[in-house]
Amino acid sequence: MTYLMVLGGLVLLFVGGEALVRGSVSIARKLNISELVIGLTLVGFGTSVPELVTSLQAIDKGAVGISVGNVVGSNIANILLVLGVAAMIRPIMTNPRALSRDGMIMLGVTALLCVLIWFDGFSRVAGIALLVLLATYLIYSLVADQSRDSDPASLHAAEGGTVEASYGLLLGLVIAVAGLAGVVLGANLLVDGAVTIARDLGVSETIIGLTIVAVGTSLPELSTSVIAAFRGKSDVALGNVIGSNIFNVLGILGMTALVHPFTLRGGMAVEAMSQQHVSSIISSKDVGALILSVFLLMLFVMTGRRIARWEGAVLLLAYALYFGLLFNLIPVPGILPHG
Incomplete structure (x- = not known):
């Protein structure tokens, strides 16, 4: 029953997220909002709504490990798993000039996340x-x-153009509201199921957040990237992944900490707590996987005009290695203080 709850939550997150994006895009087009704005906001960050709602639901239930693990794990999965699978299906064509600005921002945001951790x-x-x-x-x-007519502008406008949604104002509003309701319900089912699974299996909630929850909330990015690869518009999907990773850190963790400050060394209400002798729930292997994923992505994007199949295989191999470290199949020395 628990696994059906998790599966149902994942399905609702995926379907609801898609409906929310399409309904919102339809409304925006009816209001004559440019494809550039649509691509940068509604599409670029819309696929991260499942992560946002799931993290807020988890933090509200006191499941800090699931909330933070979802963000860190999603950023890792977006690069190593999503782009790895897409590149294996079909090499991902890239435009380094179009991706350089947002790529550098993602690099800086990732460094900021490591400092916060x-x-x-x-x-x-x-x-x-x-x-x-x-x-x-x-x-x-x-x-x-x-x-100006810049490469990033063309990329973001193309992101907006990838969403086929022309339902009109009223129907678009109904679809968007229904999608949001589906995301909220799906996140609730997923968090409850994930907590139960963690207890039943005797593993930490963080591991479940980094794996089941993170992969599940990354399904919109996976779907977008695979479809774009088949259509020969993989640079658009790549830009969407970069934008999603930026929003995951700045938007999701920002909103989560604003609503309910937390600590990685004990749970909730960090403002008056001093827990220097408690291990961090985000370990050195998690931070290492995050840094490695960003390094590999920037290396592959900036050194060629595409992410080739063998590079996709490298990304997937790195993700498999991370799982080996995550479940202690491979020993790793501690780097983080008490983590």
């Missing part, structure tokens, strides 16, 4: 700062892209 700095102030950075990134991108 190291210092366990997920306070309400940090949450506000992350959301301000997200707003700054959006405003800067929109202004920069609209001021």
